Amino acid sequence: MTLNYKFRLYPTKEQELVLEQTLDGCRWVYNYFLDKNMSSEYDMNYALTELKEQHPWLRNYHSKMLQMIAKQVAAARKTAAKGILSYRKHNDFNAFTYNQSGFRLENNKLSLSKIGSIRIVLHRKLPVNVKQVTVCRSKTGKWYAVVACDVLRRLYSTIIYRKPVGIDVGIAKFCHDSDDHTEDNPQFLTKMLRPLRRAHRRVSRRQTGSSNYKKAKHMLARLYERINNKRRDFLHKTSTYYSNRYDLIFLERLRVMNMAKNHRLARKILDASWSTFKNMLQYKANRVVEVEPAYTSIDCSRCGHPVPKSLAVRTHACQKCGAVLDRDYNASINILQRGLESLMLLLLPVERREVTPVEIAMQSRKQEEAYEFIRR
Numbered sequence: 001m002t003l004n005y006k007f008r009l010y011p012t013k014e015q016e017l018v019l020e021q022t023l024d025g026c027r028w029v030y031n032y033f034l035d036k037n038m039s040s041e042y043d044m045n046y047a048l049t050e051l052k053e054q055h056p057w058l059r060n061y062h063s064k065m066l067q068m069i070a071k072q073v074a075a076a077r078k079t080a081a082k083g084i085l086s087y088r089k090h091n092d093f094n095a096f097t098y099n100q101s102g103f104r105l106e107n108n109k110l111s112l113s114k115i116g117s118i119r120i121v122l123h124r125k126l127p128v129n130v131k132q133v134t135v136c137r138s139k140t141g142k143w144y145a146v147v148a149c150d151v152l153r154r155l156y157s158t159i160i161y162r163k164p165v166g167i168d169v170g171i172a173k174f175c176h177d178s179d180d181h182t183e184d185n186p187q188f189l190t191k192m193l194r195p196l197r198r199a200h201r202r203v204s205r206r207q208t209g210s211s212n213y214k215k216a217k218h219m220l221a222r223l224y225e226r227i228n229n230k231r232r233d234f235l236h237k238t239s240t241y242y243s244n245r246y247d248l249i250f251l252e253r254l255r256v257m258n259m260a261k262n263h264r265l266a267r268k269i270l271d272a273s274w275s276t277f278k279n280m281l282q283y284k285a286n287r288v289v290e291v292e293p294a295y296t297s298i299d300c301s302r303c304g305h306p307v308p309k310s311l312a313v314r315t316h317a318c319q320k321c322g323a324v325l326d327r328d329y330n331a332s333i334n335i336l337q338r339g340l341e342s343l344m345l346l347l348l349p350v351e352r353r354e355v356t357p358v359e360i361a362m363q364s365r366k367q368e369e370a371y372e373f374i375r376r
């Protein structure tokens, strides 16, 4: 498994100039490949050798770095609609990559071939097994190194789980889990909406390209950066909370259709947060399983009786069994139950055929535990 770590770089004025030049050079190569309508990585690598003959300045670039651009174009062609890519302008080409070679990390310095050694702040333990270093420029002009490391993923048990949990994500609260723990939606978002709108308005009033326009753009980028930092911090803390406490986590599968439909900024950021949260859980936690979202907020978690309610109704009150509990709490218990049921359905037929009696015994004990959960 590959994990990425992001570290801040502090280049000197001269180094920053070289970094900018490197970005420009890479962008030139990128646009050249587009211009010649190349799509196979092999063709592009071949073209690179010729390009270096015609344009000797390209020899000042680490050759693996240029090859990575070919890789980048080939990969982007595959995902782009009809394989059509657009030329990159100065502002939307922000990263170049050293793969396998051309970099060295030591003593708070990142040494890059053909560039020099740049001060790096290793705010956490220096990762081992570094495979790749990507240098990138943020929209606000800060420089970072994204260090990719090969990590051996610890093997986890898929037979016995000690602590399962179901998590319901929502708008009113960020999440509510089946142990009745809630995480509020971080207030920074609503607080930042007004300044954001104002900054957007300021940009649109300025004359495009003027120095005031650039200033306004920079202010806007800084606001977004600040929101993003706070958001990531919150998501990291919340996902760590769950991955430390539970070894089996059930989440609702996110409804992509609904996500694409809404235009409001707050919702957009929130939607992005949920999928980032899921991604973080997936690499931090023992096991994450997605559950079909149908009826989780309607069915009674105690007796299964459907209790239809609008979004405004915050409590679940069942007429049949008399259960009264928070609407999201009810949903999260349903998610946990559905998840456990779906896992058992998947496990049973295959496992029964091949496992030893001991394992069957363990498994049925697990099922009892699971049903114990369902009965609660």
Ligand SMILES: [Zn+2]
Binding pocket: 300, 301, 302, 303, 304, 305, 318, 319, 320, 321, 322, 323
């Ligand atoms: Zn009920």
